[in-house]
Amino acid sequence: MSTEPPALPKSPSSDSCPRCGKSVEMSFWTLLPSRDNHRILTCGACGGHFDLANASKMAGVMGGMAGMALGVLLPFDWIIRAGHGSKSYLIAGVVVVAACMCLGAVALTRILLRLEARP
DSSP states (O other): OOOOOOOOOOOTEEEBOOTTBBBBBOOHHSSSOOOOTTTEEOOOOOOEEEEEHHHHHHHHHHHHHHHHHHHHIIIIHHHHHHTTTOOOHHHHHHHHHHHHHHHHHHHHHHHHEEEEEEE
């Protein structure tokens, strides 16, 4: 007879399917904020349907706004000053701000990721 305590069941991670508990693959596009309330993602293991929880969607929006603010405050200003306000540097600055917004949204969504089952 062993004296070891029984093993506790593993708690599912934040990216696990709400139906079967197995990890699902989340693409970059899935983690971006979306206005589509009828979006349904499918688990590869069990075929169950799920989507990001509303809290995760809101975290993505807030992360995008924070990323955009940081992008405008830091690199955008530096790029515009380096190019003396020329159009090509302005376009490069806008592209950098858009990239900062996307990275902020995806990062905060991934950190606060929760999945909920859908019918």
